[in-house]
Structures are given as C-alpha cells and as structure tokens.
Amino acid sequence: xxxxxxxxxAQESGRPARFGxxxxxxxxxxxxxxxxxxxxxxxxxxxxxxxxVVQVVAxxxxxxxxxxxxxxxxxxxxxxxxxVVLALLVGGGLGIAGAALQATFRNPLVSPEIxxxxxxxxxxxxxxxxxxxxxxxxxxxxxxxxxxxxxxxFVLTLDRAGAPxxxxxxxxxxxxxxxxxLVALTTYVADPYTTLPAIxxxxxxxxxxxxxxxxxxxxxxxxxGAVVLVLLRWRINVLSLGDEDATALGLRPxxxxxxxxxxxxxxxxxxxxxxxxxxxxxxxxPHLARMWVGPDHRVLxxxxxxxxxxxxxxxxxxARTVTAGExxxxxxxxxxxxxxxxxxxxxxxxxxxxxx
Amino acid sequence: MCAEILNxxxxxxxxGLLRRRSVLRGAAVLxxxxxxxxxxxxxxxxxxxxxxxxxxxxxxxxxxxxxxxVTRVVTLPMPAASMLIAVDQSAEHLVGMxxxxxxxxxxxxxxxxxxxxxxxxxxxxxxxxxxxVESIVALEPDxxxxxxxxxxxxxxxxxxxxxxxxxxxxxxxxDVATWTRxxxxxxxxxxxxxxxxxxxxxxxxxxxxxxxxxxxTGPSILYFFQITESINVAGSNSYNDSYINxxxxxxxxxxxxxxxxxxxxxxxxxxxxxxxxxxxxxxxVAMPADVYDDPVWQNLSAVKARRVYxxxxxxxxxxxxxxxxxxxxxWLSDIAFPAGKGAxxxxxxxxxxxxxxxxxPSDAQLDMILRIDxxxxxxxxxxFDAT
Numbered sequence: 001x002x003x004x005x006x007x008x009x010a011q012e013s014g015r016p017a018r019f020g021x022x023x024x025x026x027x028x029x030x031x032x033x034x035x036x037x038x039x040x041x042x043x044x045x046x047x048x049x050x051x052x053v054v055q056v057v058a059x060x061x062x063x064x065x066x067x068x069x070x071x072x073x074x075x076x077x078x079x080x081x082x083x084v085v086l087a088l089l090v091g092g093g094l095g096i097a098g099a100a101l102q103a104t105f106r107n108p109l110v111s112p113e114i115x116x117x118x119x120x121x122x123x124x125x126x127x128x129x130x131x132x133x134x135x136x137x138x139x140x141x142x143x144x145x146x147x148x149x150x151x152x153x154f155v156l157t158l159d160r161a162g163a164p165x166x167x168x169x170x171x172x173x174x175x176x177x178x179x180x181x182l183v184a185l186t187t188y189v190a191d192p193y194t195t196l197p198a199i200x201x202x203x204x205x206x207x208x209x210x211x212x213x214x215x216x217x218x219x220x221x222x223x224x225g226a227v228v229l230v231l232l233r234w235r236i237n238v239l240s241l242g243d244e245d246a247t248a249l250g251l252r253p254x255x256x257x258x259x260x261x262x263x264x265x266x267x268x269x270x271x272x273x274x275x276x277x278x279x280x281x282x283x284x285x286p287h288l289a290r291m292w293v294g295p296d297h298r299v300l301x302x303x304x305x306x307x308x309x310x311x312x313x314x315x316x317x318x319a320r321t322v323t324a325g326e327x328x329x330x331x332x333x334x335x336x337x338x339x340x341x342x343x344x345x346x347x348x349x350x351x352x353x354x355x356x
Numbered sequence: 357m358c359a360e361i362l363n364x365x366x367x368x369x370x371x372g373l374l375r376r377r378s379v380l381r382g383a384a385v386l387x388x389x390x391x392x393x394x395x396x397x398x399x400x401x402x403x404x405x406x407x408x409x410x411x412x413x414x415x416x417x418x419x420x421x422x423x424x425x426v427t428r429v430v431t432l433p434m435p436a437a438s439m440l441i442a443v444d445q446s447a448e449h450l451v452g453m454x455x456x457x458x459x460x461x462x463x464x465x466x467x468x469x470x471x472x473x474x475x476x477x478x479x480x481x482x483x484x485x486x487x488x489v490e491s492i493v494a495l496e497p498d499x500x501x502x503x504x505x506x507x508x509x510x511x512x513x514x515x516x517x518x519x520x521x522x523x524x525x526x527x528x529x530x531d532v533a534t535w536t537r538x539x540x541x542x543x544x545x546x547x548x549x550x551x552x553x554x555x556x557x558x559x560x561x562x563x564x565x566x567x568x569x570x571x572x573t574g575p576s577i578l579y580f581f582q583i584t585e586s587i588n589v590a591g592s593n594s595y596n597d598s599y600i601n602x603x604x605x606x607x608x609x610x611x612x613x614x615x616x617x618x619x620x621x622x623x624x625x626x627x628x629x630x631x632x633x634x635x636x637x638x639x640x641v642a643m644p645a646d647v648y649d650d651p652v653w654q655n656l657s658a659v660k661a662r663r664v665y666x667x668x669x670x671x672x673x674x675x676x677x678x679x680x681x682x683x684x685x686x687w688l689s690d691i692a693f694p695a696g697k698g699a700x701x702x703x704x705x706x707x708x709x710x711x712x713x714x715x716x717p718s719d720a721q722l723d724m725i726l727r728i729d730x731x732x733x734x735x736x737x738x739x740f741d742a743t
Contacts, residue, residue, distance in 0.1 A: 191483075325591070325620060
C-alpha cells in the first residue's frame with residue numbers, strides 16, 4: 001500500500017516519505033522564479049513588446065526568426081538577459097551560502113560576510129581596478145583574495161583539532177577587518193579622477209555591468225559551490241545539531257565544516273567578483289525561507305537559492321526601471337529587505353530559530 | 357538672476373555621493389549660454405591693491421592682506437594648479453600642488469610647456485584634500501589655495517599652523533572667472549585676469565550667437581562621465597549639459613537629475629535615448645573604438661554614423677569648466693555642426709595657448725591635445741587635421 005503512494009525515484013534513493021515533503025515548496029519557488037525572470041526580461045526603460053522578447057529568446061535558442069528589430073534583440077539579449085541571469089546567480093548563491101553558514105555556525109546572525117571572504121574578494125577586485133587591469137583580472141583578483149582570506153582563516157584555526165566555532169568566527173572577523181583595511185588603503189591611493197569612482201561604484205554592489213562573460217565567470221563557482229552544498233544537505237542537517245551530536249551520529253564535523261566553508265567561499269568570491277558586495281541577501285533570505293519551510297536543510301537549501309535568486313531579480317528590476325537614473329542595488333536590498341524582515345520577525349518571533 | 361553652471365564632480369568619490377550644488381534648470385529653453393554671460397563676479401571678489409598691501413577676499417568671504425605679491429603658492433584643488441600657471445604664465449611661483457594636479461601636468465601638455473612644474477612638490481594632501489600640514493609648512497608658502505566649500509576640517513588645521521589660506525568654491529564658469537581674478541590679484545598681475553576673462557567672454561558671446569542661429573532641435577549629444585564599468589552620464593544641472601545647449605545641441609539626459617548633475621543609468625536607457633553624438637569624457641579610460649566594438653551599442657545612431665568622440669585634454673581636461681573651456685565649446689560646435697575642412701579650432705588653440713601659456717604648440721602637440729589618433733575613425737574628425 002505504502003509503496004504505491006511513493007514516487008519511483010524516492011524508492012530507489014531509499015528515503016521515501018521525507019522526499020515528498022520537499023517537492024512542493026521547491027517546485028513552487030521554481031515556478032515563481034521562472035515567472036519573475038520572464039517579467040524581468042519584459043520590462044525596462046527601452047520598450048520591447050512581450051511577444052518580441054519571446055521571439056528574441058527563441059531566435060537565439062532555436063534559430064527561429066521573429067519580427068523583433070535588431071535594437072530590441074540587443075536590448076533583450078545583450079542588456080537584460082545577462083543582467084537578469086547574473087542577478088539570479090548572485091542572489092541564489094548568496095541565499096544558499098547564507099543558509100549553509102547559519103547551519104554550520106549554528107548562529108542566526110551569520111552571513112557570508114562574517115567569514116571574511118567578502119572582504120578578501122573586495123580587496124582583490126579593488127586592487128585590479130586600482131591597477132587598471134581588465135575585467136578578467138577583476139574576477140581573478142576577487143577569487144584569489146577571497147580564497148586567500150579563507151586560507152588565513154585555515155591557518156588561524158588549523159592546529160586546533162576541533163577548530164572551535166568561536167575561533168572560526170573570531171578568525172573570520174579578524175580576516176575581514178584586515179582586508180577591509182586593505183580596501184580602504186586601495187581607495188586612499190586611487191586616482192580620484194579615474195580609478196576611484198570605478199572602485200567606489202563596484203564596491204557599492206551592482207549587476208549593472210553584466211555581460212555573458214561575467215555570467216559565465218559567476219556561474220562556475222556559484223553553481224559549483226551550490227551543487228556541493230545541496231549534495232551535503234543531509235550532513236548539514238546533522239552538523240546543525242552541534243559537534244557532539246554530530247560525532248555521536250558518526251560524522252566528523254571538522255572536515256565537513258571546511259567543505260561547507262570552501263563551497264560558500266567559492267560562491268561568495270564568484271558573486272563579489274562580478275557584482276561587488278551586495279549585502280542583506282545572505283542574511284535575510286535564509287530566515288525568510290526557514291520561516292516558510294522549516295529548518296530541514298534538504299528543503300531549506302534549494303529554497304534559499306531559488307528565493308534569493310527571485311529576490312535579487314525583483315530588486316534589480318526595480319533598480320533599473322523605476323527611474324531613468326539607476327538606483328544603487330545595495331540601497332534597495334536594505335531598504336526593502338530590512339522592513340520586510342522586521343515585519344516577519346515581529347510576526348514569527350517564536351519561529352525564527354528556537355523551534356527550528 | 358544668475359545661473360550656476362555645474363561641472364562634473366571634483367571627483368573624490370562616486371558622483372552619486374557628491375554634494376549637490378545649485379541647479380541650472382531650463383537652460384536650453386532660456387538660451388543656455390545667455391545666462392552665462394549674465395553672470396558677473398558673484399559675491400566673491402577681485403581685490404584691491406593699496407599702499408598697505410594687496411587685499412583679497414576669498415570665496416568663503418574671508419579677507420586676506422598680503423604685504424607684497426605672493427611668490428610661494430601651494431594649491432590643493434586639482435584644477436587650481438594649471439589655472440595658477442596660466443595666470444602667472446610660469447610655474448616658478450607654484451611650490452606645491454595636489455598629486456592629481458601633478459599627474460595631469462605630467463600626462464598632458466603642461467609639463468612640456470612648463471618643465472619646472474614637473475619638479476614641484478606634490479605630496480601636500482590626500483585625495484579627500486585633507487592637507488598634509490607639516491609638509492606644507494615646510495614649503496614656507498605665502499598662501500595655500502584650498503577648497504572653501506567642503507567644511508572647515510580641511511582648512512582649520514592649516515590656519516592653526518599659521519598658514520594663510522584662500523578658500524575656493526567649485527563648479528561654474530563664473531567660479532573660473534573669480535579664481536582667475538583671485539590668482540591674478542595675489543600675484544599682482546591684474547591685467548592677466550582681464551585678458552583671460554575677456555577672451556572667455558568674447559568667445560562665449562560668439563558661441564552664444566552661433567548657437568542661437570542654429571535650428572532649435574540640434575543633434576542629441578550624450579556626455580559619458582564613465583562608460584567602462586558603470587555608466588554615468590551628464591544630466592540636467594551639469595556643466596556638460598550647459599555647453600551641449602550652448603552650441604545648439606540637445607541633451608537626451610536633460611530630464612534626469614542627480615546630485616552634482618552626473619547620474620548613473622542603465623545601458624537600456626542609453627539605447628532608448630539613442631543619441632546622435634556620444635562624448636567620452638576624460639574621467640574614463642574608454643576610447644571611441646571601445647564603443648564601436650561593443651555589440652551592445654551597435655544599433656545606436658551615434659555608432660552607426662560613427663559620431664563617438666573622446667573629449668580633448670589640453671593644459672587641463674576640457675570636460676569641466678576651466679581656462680580652456682572656450683576651446684571645448686568650439687570643438688563641440690564643430691563636432692555637432694561640421695562645417696567641413698579647415699575648421700578654425702586648431703588656430704584658436706594656438707591663439708589661446710599664446711594668451712594662456714605664451715606657448716606655440718607644434719602640429720604634433722595639437723594632434724595630441726585634440727586626440728586625433730583616438731578619434732581617427734570617427735566621422736567629421738578630419739576637419740581638425742593639420743592643413
């Protein structure tokens with residue numbers, strides 16, 4: 001009887017009943033994301049009829065010729081699409097990274113910034129801009145220094161077999177401060193007429209300068225890291241119980257934690273490289289997702305990705321359409337995110353973490 | 357009524373963060389530049405020489421008396437160094453300048469005209485114009501030129517150290533005239549101020565009547581402050597907007613306002629505006645070729661007609677208001693309404709450089725100033741070739 005009610009795939013994976021519960025929220029969120037993406041592709045300062053948007057996408061994907069003009073083609077394919085996809089990747093990446101980190105550190109205040117990787121990556125990018133190197137170096141610099149920040153964190157905590165949480169958090173704060181100082185130094189020595197405005201704009205956080213090259217650059221680390229995290233969803237559940245319980249359940253928490261940290265670092269470095277530091281997504285989205293689907297990371301991680309992606313696409317679409325002048329993304333993420341978060345916190349005080 | 361014409365930000369931070377100055381609204385409607393001529397010295401002032409010394413009043417309203425003409429000057433505002441050199445026709449009285457002024461001297465033609473300027477100390481302050489008081493005191497200046505509209509924090513430490521400071525306001529052609537008078541007075545060369553200002557006024561009058569004689573809807577001209585990583589254009593109440601209107605063009609971004617006149621926009625917005633002419637400013641490394649090669653811009657009228665131009669760089673950048681602004685107006689006028697071969701611009705540069713720097717630029721130097729190489733592929737640029 002019972003078996004008949006279960007999907008075949010679930011039987012093979014050997015964890016039947018639980019799997020069913022994750023499908024609904026994930027599927028719902030995926031549908032919402034697709035809808036938001038389509039809307040985002042259809043609106044902008046340059047008027048393009050919806051039909052032409054579809055034709056442009058179809059002509060690039062399937063070679064079907066439509067009646068859209070060349071300008072409309074450029075607008076949809078070269079301006080909007082990379083931007084929307086980049087917002088999707090960055091928002092999704094930051095969302096899932098935040099959720100994984102909050103579980104790993106067993107702390108609701110943790111966001112990708114806390115382990116110092118954001119600051120490291122900012123410094124790498126700022127340095128590339130300071131030296132006037134191309135966008136390839138911008139991305140490479142963010143990667144190298146984002147991972148360098150992580151390496152410093154490793155060194156700080158390495159000889160402590162258990163690498164207590166306190167050490168990791170302190171190490172992250174120290175590393176972050178160090179790289180923030182280096183970023184400040186970079187802006188201090190930058191030429192105020194040429195390089196400084198570019199650095200300041202980049203640090204503000206934006207996906208405005210999206211190109212397919214940047215999308216590709218962001219996709220590899222972000223999707224790579226996200227896939228690892230999703231694969232680890234079971235173990236992250238165990239990890240969130242605390243080291244003692246995890247050990248009792250036959251898991252070695254320390255190496256696992258580092259796998260999670262490296263994955264999130266990859267994601268954050270990729271996101272910072274292409275869009276600067278975009279705050280709030282990594283902190284707020286996991287909480288919103290947790291209020292909806294609960295603390296089970298098998299559901300929470302994919303939902304955090306989809307919700308973060310949706311959120312950032314919505315915000316970025318507002319940023320580029322509401323006024324002729326572009327509204328800085330970081331301003332909007334906080335301006336919209338903070339009050340929304342506040343309302344939800346008030347309503348769900350007891351559901352935020354304790355019962356999770 | 358006096359319009360204040362804005363300038364791209366003095367650029368120590370992202371334009372969006374800069375303070376807002378007053379607004380130039382409806383300059384196009386009112387005939388733009390006519391307003392400029394209506395602006396005399398507003399408020400701050402030239403000065404008077406009397407038996408007891410030279411009295412000047414800076415743009416903060418502070419009065420300073422010098423016993424004798426100043427011989428040792430330190431400048432912190434970036435454009436002040438080149439303007440002081442122009443007024444003085446010499447770099448010998450400049451003993452210290454801002455590092456960014458110095459790089460402009462080194463990279464532009466001023467270092468060639470006045471090699472002594474390259475040897476001037478340039479570690480007198482940081483990029484936020486916070487003075488390095490001790491190194492300035494060590495230069496024993498008679499006077500220090502500093503921004504007067506950015507709070508007392510960057511002035512008080514110097515005055516406390518016993519230095520004489522003159523505060524400047526920035527942003528308008530009117531301010532340029534005021535500075536010129538201020539510098540000329542303290543150097544005791546009042547005739548220099550009159551010569552420079554009357555040259556600017558004459559050319560402004562000429563450009564104004566030329567602009568007025570043109571059809572009311574000239575080509576749309578979009579000025580890019582930045583285009584490479586972020587897109588920032590000149591909106592209303594920018595200085596760039598005022599000269600676009602002056603020559604008879606229209607600014608497609610005129611309905612966008614931002615602090616300081618420079619606004620960040622989306623690429624799509626630029627495509628929607630579809631400007632006839634694109635100007636790439638000196639605050640970005642991009643050249644016309646970068647715009648021509650970018651697939652995003654392929655369908656712009658300006659790209660199809662190959663009317664994308666890099667703004668020239670002479671004794672100072674031509675984008676903001678300065679002693680070479682009349683040349684910018686003439687250049688833009690020739691770009692917007694090409695009259696064919698033999699444009700008078702080259703000879704005007706020679707004439708103005710004679711007046712400003714007492715220097716005769718060679719053909720190769722004129723090519724460099726006008727960025728003949730960078731603009732080679734652009735339409736109607738042959739008009740500026742040496743004949």
